[in-house]
Amino acid sequence: MKDIFDKRTVLVSGKGGVGKTTVAAAFSRAAAAAGKRVLATEVAYETDSPTPLADLLGVKHATDDPQRVSDNLSMALLTPHAGHLHFLRDALPMRMLADAAMKSAAIRRFLLAAPSLAEMGLLYRMLNLLRRTRSDGSFEFDVLVIDLPATGHALGLAQVPSAILKVITRGPVYDAVKDGLAMMRDPLRTGTLLVTLPETLPTSEAIELARGIATHHVPLAGIVVNRVPHNPFSPAERAVVDALALDPQRTLGARTLPRLDRARESLARIESELGRPPMILPEIIDEAQVEARVFAAITALAGAA
Ligand SMILES: Nc1ncnc2c1ncn2[C@@H]1O[C@H](COP(=O)(O)OP(=O)(O)O)[C@@H](O)[C@H]1O
Ligand SMILES: [Mg+2]
Numbered sequence: 001m002k003d004i005f006d007k008r009t010v011l012v013s014g015k016g017g018v019g020k021t022t023v024a025a026a027f028s029r030a031a032a033a034a035g036k037r038v039l040a041t042e043v044a045y046e047t048d049s050p051t052p053l054a055d056l057l058g059v060k061h062a063t064d065d066p067q068r069v070s071d072n073l074s075m076a077l078l079t080p081h082a083g084h085l086h087f088l089r090d091a092l093p094m095r096m097l098a099d100a101a102m103k104s105a106a107i108r109r110f111l112l113a114a115p116s117l118a119e120m121g122l123l124y125r126m127l128n129l130l131r132r133t134r135s136d137g138s139f140e141f142d143v144l145v146i147d148l149p150a151t152g153h154a155l156g157l158a159q160v161p162s163a164i165l166k167v168i169t170r171g172p173v174y175d176a177v178k179d180g181l182a183m184m185r186d187p188l189r190t191g192t193l194l195v196t197l198p199e200t201l202p203t204s205e206a207i208e209l210a211r212g213i214a215t216h217h218v219p220l221a222g223i224v225v226n227r228v229p230h231n232p233f234s235p236a237e238r239a240v241v242d243a244l245a246l247d248p249q250r251t252l253g254a255r256t257l258p259r260l261d262r263a264r265e266s267l268a269r270i271e272s273e274l275g276r277p278p279m280i281l282p283e284i285i286d287e288a289q290v291e292a293r294v295f296a297a298i299t300a301l302a303g304a305a
Helices: 002-006 019-035 054-058 080-091 095-103 105-111 115-131 153-167 174-182 200-215 233-242 252-274 286-302
Strands: 008-014 037-044 067-070 072-078 143-147 190-196 220-228 277-284
Touching: 008 019, 008 174, 019 143, 019 190, 019 220, 019 286, 037 054, 054 072, 054 233, 054 252, 067 115, 072 080, 072 115, 080 095, 080 105, 080 174, 095 105, 105 220, 105 233, 115 143, 115 174, 143 220, 153 200, 174 190, 200 220, 200 252, 233 252, 277 286
Parallel strands: 008 143, 008 190, 037 072, 037 143, 190 220, 220 277
Antiparallel strands: 067 072
């Protein structure tokens, strides 16, 4: 997974509650520690949406504008609104007109109502942030990390460019979206980290999502299986424990032992059905240690071949 820090966009996808935000924050910090200029973002549809990634990174009032978190690391919200504004500025002849249009509540409501228009705004904002340069001509942000809201969202974003290109057939917006589409499909520049849990149903859903992502030609950088429980038993020791025939109504171990088996099965299934081994992040028992330990695990994974 070494080359994952070399991508320009890393999409963090998966169901709610699997650890997407934890992974997005740890990955952002790890890439920044490796010397990349990182912009960590999370999708926010409304200005009052909750901002768990900002909270985790210690940013009190996250906005569309990137704010410094630490050396090499900034954080911003990724909003359809910012994308629509830039889109209109690029598409309309006069900047004043675009700014005035975006002040209209009716227009904003319209742009948010159709899901593909909201996603178009997100995509346009993404491209806009990726293109930003510093005075020496280098990119302001080497890596854009996006904490996506829910399963399927990477697919939604991937469908946007071709929809726009059907409507707009030339000009600066066309060029930008065309470049964006090429970038989103380029495994050297874009990668999805698909986060899931080592349980039966989440594993099935992750395999399905990985296939959907492939259908849309969005590159999959890796499947991250988070919260994999530590298995302290050798096969011989496990046989001894199993022989105790623990009563599931009265013994905690009787419930946690099958969890170890489901985790092993989940990892094996992902590898056999998707043809590649998943990246494993351990279950951290001490809540206060989750961030630091997941950061360490991701740093180690990225350092490995
Ligand atoms: N490896 C882990 N071990 C233990 N707890 C974890 C781990 N990863 C995430 N968590 C916890 O799980 C909860 C949900 O994580 P979060 O990153 O917010 O998920 P999501 O963004 O997918 O909804 C949080 O309380 C987080 O601290
Ligand atoms: Mg989250």
